[in-house]
Amino acid sequence: MSYKSDIEIAREANKKPIQEIGAKLGIASEDLLPYGHDKAKVSQNFINSVQDRVDGKLILVTAINPTPAGEGKTTTTVGLGDGLNRIGKNAMICIREASLGPNFGMKGGAAGGGYAQVVPMEEMNLHFTGDFHAITSAHSLLSAMIDNHIYWGNELEIDERRVAWRRVVDMNDRALRDIVVSLGGVSNGFPRQTGFDITVASEVMAILCLANDLEDLQKRLGDIIVAYTRERKPIYCRDIGADGAMTVLLKDAMQPNLVQTLENNPAFVHGGPFANIAHGCNSVIATKTALKLCDYVVTEAGFGADLGAEKFMNIKCRKAGIAPSAVVIVATVRAMKMNGGVEKADLGAENVEAVVNGCANLGRHIENVKSFGVPVVVAINHFVTDTDAEVQAVKDYCAEHGVEAVLSRHWELGSEGSEDLARKVVEVADAGTANFAPIYPDDMPLFEKIETIAKRIYRADEVLADAKIRNQLKDWEAAGYGNLPVCMAKTQYSFSTDPALRGAPVGHSVPVREVRLSAGAGFIVVVCGEIMTMPGLPRKPAAESICLNAEGQIEGLF
Template sequence: MSETQDETGRVPDIGDGTQSSRCVFTRAKGRQTMSFKTDIEIAREAKKRPIQEIGAKLGIPEADLLPFGHDKAKVSAEFIAAQRGKKDGKLILVTAINPTPAGEGKTTTTVGLGDGLNAIGKKAAICIREASLGPCFGMKGGAAGGGYAQVVPMEEMNLHFTGDFHAITSAHNLLSAMIDNHIYWGNELEIDERRVVWKRVLDMNDRALRDCVTSLGGVANGFPRQTGFDITVASEVMAILCLALDLDDLQKRLGDIIVAYRRDRSPIYCRDIKADGAMTVLLQQAMQPNLVQTLENNPAFVHGGPFANIAHGCNSVVATTTALKLADYVVTEAGFGADLGAEKFMNIKCRKAGLAPDCVVLVATVRAMKMNGGVAKADLAEENVDAVNAGCSNLGRHIENVKSFGVPVVVGINHFSGDTDAEVAAVKAYVEAQGSEAILCKHWAHGSEGIKEMATRVAEIADSGASQFAPLYSDDLRLIEKIEVIAKRIYRADEVLADKKIRDQLRQWEEAGYGNLPVCMAKTQYSFSTDPNLRGAPVGHSLPVREVRLSAGAGFVVVVCGEIMTMPGLPRVPSAEAIMLNDAGEIEGLF
């Protein structure tokens, strides 16, 4: 479930001995050898500035920062509200090809580009998501970037941070408890216990909780019923927090959540249970964006964390819109590949928040092109231009898809030291043939110095006014037609396979007034299809829809496709087995 580049086995460029070089020379038995610092070692060496200084770069007064220690703070709601009349800066979206085990580095590139823009004299801010504990302790992966393009404090960001996820989990489960409590004390609302659709959540990968029975043990424990858990990042409360404009909007959206149905199929809302006020109280502080800094002491907002394969995959609207008022350029990311994160950024977040990206950076690597071209991970170190050319079809599909939204796209080739000149040239030539351009980026090893060319070009594109952004479908299209638009135009599927029960459910929601909502696709991140092993740019496949869920508070319909799960499981050897404290009290094994 990791949405961040896997740096395992990556060997960066050997630098010139300056701070941007990761290479450390040591002596062993009379000969000179090389060792390389890990991401966590680099992060620990960061020369962080007090968070008040970082806020001052964006004009945030010290009184409007709620500090969490010395290096992170929340921005007050009052300050955010006071910025609303100001002019917006330019919005730059960083997305990627479909993820591969070779690693793409989307978050790393987002952070590096933000640093690069500041390095060339632009006033830029970064907006990324918070990390879920599930991937950190499951498949190794966090959300702070890597190498010399990181946001710090890295360890805290990837663990409890400022407690936002705990607040979301608590608010969600408070509603769950109040639903069961209402049923226990007489069920005045006449909830059909068979039609309670509100599950519980946990910010941990735990497959045993996907499907379970509650209230066993006798009368005192309530009425037994079948339910289950989702991971917190899939919670509608998470989506609501990321899409709400302020606390009033937050409470209204929470109240709009449909939690159950009566026997006559009429809906029961969160406000009917009278939980929306208490949930808002729990989320009051969590609604305030978190301000931290990069290794180069540039401002970064880290707020919200929905996954893009099971949710809408973008950081909060309040963080993005606030950053746009405070900086001339805002670099944000959308989870996983452009078929998921970027599609939802455009069709859901931008639609709901009135945003329009000025430029898109599409991240790719030579290694990933070779994997899409059929090369095994163990053989990626060998030059193979033919495999690069064969694998570029995946990149080409994403370029075409992003352009279909009317936004200019530039490809960022995230550099690995094993990439040969011929392989890089092959990617550049392919991209040029697609009517776009590709720029080699070395921010992972060299920080802002390694991405200045990309930063300069992105600023030029953003300032040019070339973007003619428009969502892919209109609000008044039928729900099944919206699903078909994404399936056919983004995934290149021939058909959508949805049985009568699903189509009838969509029609019922349309009749109830929800037909104007966008759709949020829950699908494997590894392929354009629902088969995670089908790489490249497949055609001739179908999109099977297993389930649809109405997120009335968030304002979209979730479409669950194929075998995707909203509660992941741990791998055979979870990362948690190697995470511990060393004798110095430092965390080992996290990254």
């Protein structure tokens, strides 16, 4: 049996005007800033007007460690949101925007899949409403103003060797990781070494996703440390005078984007920090607004629960003052088989033993999520090659770990296939058993916070960090930054820092290569192993298959 591609299904969507979608949430048309007919931004005035309402229940969707077999976390998020509406609940979803780099590199799209998608799919995966361009421009403005300040006399006495602010671009481009700027003579400034990160790793992205409003946004932007003097005194963005203009560039980008699912249910798609090199969650302003508008809000956190869910709990929930009522961990039979040692080419054949062996990865994530004090439901994202015996093996394993696994067929059937999952999530969320708490307190020393995550979440034996890194953390503590959470930058493919180490490894070490202070965002970035904050394109990038067909339609976005 042949199935339509995601983009073919998205093209056939019966979309409603965005004003009708807004009306479902009680948003009047004058409070929507439309971008065409099928997407709009929600005004800050409307957001301000609903702040006295009681919050709905927050449902987090996370997953096992990703494999080339695919897990379908966004697909499940969308399917669950549609399923909740199907069973009569007032629900919406909140997901992240897609980065151009991975879309043209490995993924080819990030709006769900099958009959559990958010539309307009093509626009969401490309320029959308321009938020990422605004973030890139604001970041670039600050970069330009730092070098301009140095060129015109350097009144702040910035040490050119200690400019901490790198540049960004929303593309995977390994050639830009380490570069030299200002070559070409006196008129071009003073040559120095720097580099580019991908836009989704920018501190401006993290700030936009954690800020509560424009005033908070400007304050956080002003708090960015961009450089140091020879005496190691920090130079802030506000010292350069860039925070006001950056806020102007980000004014519209701060407003959440309203779109719809294939079944015409509302969705906020806003912000997009990566989970392996940033904090991996959609914006606080979108999530908190959704909680005022619906009884159930389904959101996701990037990659496996060791990254996205950990940061959702320890960073986003801590900073935003929110807490999940339930967590859904997405798993697939195919991914269990890969974790159990089966090669991708052999995934179609039944192999219950490999499924059981691979479930150790799922079990680790279940234990970790429970350690935050929240109840767990496992969603088995159904693939057509799954056999009944394989599905039952996952269900039996989960039952042994005190959680229920529910088979969900949303990819194939839309909300009809996710009803069972929706009912189970409502049952768990409404039971009121959640007693959420981050796994470390604010006042724990920074290195101990890193060790807590490495040992409790990754099950590492030790954290390897040289004296330079440890002393840097102590210096930041002395400067008043010791109460910040830590944001681990680590491979998404393993609990360890070795992407090839699948399953549930123990006895490994976590090497810390670098630490970065994101004073505006309000966390310390801890770069572990070989992780890059500027990815490269694969040997055969998805961009080679993306084009316009004879009808002017986009092809190649999966």
